[in-house]
Amino acid sequence: MGQTKVKDNLNIAIAAAKGRDEALDHVLLYGPPGLGKTTLAYIIAIEMGINIRATSGPAIERTGDLAAILTNLRSQDVLFIDEIHRLNRAVEEVLYPAMEDFALDIIIGKGPGAKSLRLKLPAFTLIGATTRFALLSPPLRNRFGAVYRLDFYDQTSIETILKRSARILQVKAEAGGLREIARRARGTPRVANR
Known part of the structure; x- marks a missing residue:
């Protein structure tokens, strides 16, 4: 992604x-x-x-x-x-x-x-x-x-990465929560996944 x-x-x-x-x-x-x-x-x-x-x-x-x-x-x-x-x-x-x-x-x-x-x-x-x-x-x-x-990721890409991370970690994640985390991640997957 x-x-x-x-x-x-x-x-x-x-x-x-x-x-x-x-x-x-x-x-x-x-x-x-x-x-x-x-x-x-x-x-x-x-x-x-x-x-x-x-x-x-x-x-x-x-x-x-x-x-x-x-x-x-x-x-x-x-x-x-x-x-x-x-x-x-x-x-x-x-x-x-x-x-x-x-x-x-x-x-x-x-x-x-x-x-x-x-x-x-x-x-x-x-x-x-x-x-x-x-x-x-x-x-x-x-x-x-x-x-x-390598450039910063757009919000949609960060949301997709977060969904994948949640699935791997078997964590329930709501779409609104993922969207908010992605918005605050400054285009950086590492920040989003913290």
């Missing part, structure tokens, strides 16, 4: 990637909190029939943390990074060759004697989610093949 344009575009991209038996292009989802960015990431993985590894920008403190995650991905897996705008720049730099070339550049040693080793990674899909699009550096932003903005 809701985000119809985003879902339609993602369905086309997913069908194309599955038809080619390739990883889906990297996806950036942005918009206000509570609109379904994380849910969409998991749905993408389910629709692709692949595994998802989820983390957040603040949790990846060092380049080694990201390297450990990347080297444990399997072919076509999804790596979901929530709050991707909070990655530190050194970690972000490691992502660039991983996203572009499916490679991890490792520096061994320091100074003039340092050597660079390139480790091949399996093709994977990075899905980044952010509420702060403007805080993403242009080099990172430009490496996403698909960028989608």
Whole structure:
């Protein structure tokens, strides 16, 4: 329910990637909190029939943390990074060759004697989610093949979501009550479902 344009575009991209038996292009989802960015990431993985590894920008403190995650991905897996705008720049730099070339550049040693080793990674899909699009550096932003903005839901969509939630929770809900909750939810399913 809701985000119809985003879902339609993602369905086309997913069908194309599955038809080619390739990883889906990297996806950036942005918009206000509570609109379904994380849910969409998991749905993408389910629709692709692949595994998802989820983390957040603040949790990846060092380049080694990201390297450990990347080297444990399997072919076509999804790596979901929530709050991707909070990655530190050194970690972000490691992502660039991983996203572009499916490679991890490792520096061994320091100074003039340092050597660079390139480790091949399996093709994977990075899905980044952010509420702060403007805080993403242009080099990172430009490496996403698909960028989608999630918008607030209309009242009818929120009512439908609430009906579904009530059914799942086996809670009796009156139409007038659902309508009032939807009206006050500020277009955000997370707020409506509290």
